[in-house]
Amino acid sequence: MPQRSIFDITTDAQFEEAALESFRFQFENNSTYRSFCDLLYKHPSEITKSKDIPFLPIQFFKSHTILTSGSEPSVVFSSSGTTGSITSKHHVADLSLYEDSFRHAFAKAYGNPKDYVILALLPSYLERTGSSLIYMVDDLIKTSNHPDSGFYLNNLDELAKKLNSLDKSGQKVLLIGVSFALLDLVESHRFNLKNTIIMETGGMKGRRKELVREELHKILCNGFGVSSIHSEYGMTELLSQGYSNGNGIFTTPPWMKIYTRDTEDALSLLEGTKTGGLNVIDLANRFSCPFIATQDLGRVYKDGSFTVIGRFDNSDIRGCNLMSL
Structure with missing residues (x-):
């Protein structure tokens, strides 16, 4: 699916197709993400649903340059942070x-x-x-x-x-x-x-x-x-935003999707509306990484809307310290 076609997504089937194509592209072109997948023994041939795609811990945006091969950043966005803290950096190859x-x-x-x-x-x-x-x-x-x-x-x-x-x-x-x-x-x-x-x-x-x-x-x-x-x-590491018109219930555009993961087992997703860590698929992150395990806690509802309850107390996502940060 051409990268601009993500903005034409209107169905779940189209999202699934685009997400799986994006996963294959990342696996072949993003060395950091490929190493992460290899450590999990996850290969595109085994992934048939978007929810089974590995989600890269968001801390990698602090320690690595997350960028696909052959891409050059046209701008680098950075997160806010306290004095002396390490900030996230999002290398954006295609500002448009x-x-x-x-x-x-x-x-x-x-x-x-x-x-x-x-x-x-x-x-x-x-x-x-x-x-x-x-x-x-x-x-x-x-x-x-x-x-x-x-x-x-x-x-x-x-x-x-x-x-x-x-x-x-x-x-x-x-x-x-x-x-x-x-x-x-x-x-x-x-x-x-x-x-x-x-x-x-x-x-x-x-x-x-x-x-x-x-x-x-x-x-x-x-x-x-x-x-x-x-x-x-929204956040530095994403190129898409969710919006809430009240009561803290957020909705996402069709090229963005939220899942919840088990707070004790970061590699397992939750079913239903249980509280968990928020995983994000943002297909606009074509040349960085569209599959991110955030440090936010929340719930996802049947219609795809979600709430944000808070953040993890610890700085690293549990269960995801497979690669040296």
Whole structure:
């Protein structure tokens, strides 16, 4: 399946075909992933379902250059981290594939960016380089082509004035913000928004005490005067995003799928809606690795939607230390 055809996927059968083709491509062209599969004695001839594909522990993005042979990175995205910590690096060979992925995913979830004023409150991301989130949001802001769309750093008074003014005018607004900054905003200003979507990207980034999702969303709902808080599920190591329009239930675009694995046996997937580690297939990761075992804990439902409950306490995924990191 040609790489752009993933955005035409509409059925489970098409996804399975594309995932298995991608697995064969990775096995033949990604030396790190091939070594991982060899240690598990997994070969494409034995894999007939996407759920049986080996998932590479996400820590490998910290210790290895995950890139298929013959590919050269056009950009390297990096994760945020505390001082002295090792950050993940995602070597992206085809930047246009990332752009196609987030543009298609956003359109499926929210429609045309031109219908919104898009405001971004992402100080922890703006204060460093290499953020894939900033790249995506900047593109959406430019696509919205509205003079009021833009980024805000510490100018909360200006943002509050803009939000209230736009909302009262009936303009559809999307405010994308990191959790701690949204809390700062509602603590210093009050809102009663009718035409605005609030989307949190998660994480306190060491600026505040971590809150469970229910508590965070309750505070934000009260502060902004909205009935629900939207969320974005993405990470440096992925080129696709899941979105939630409330209650922490995420859906994915058709070229992305989530599974849960046993927390005691990282190589075994769970059936039903049991809590487990989240494994992700992101077919947009064509030239890095589409099959990733994350450090997130959650549940996956019958319709493919999922929730994120938290993260593993330990830094390494149990059962996956088969290769030296």
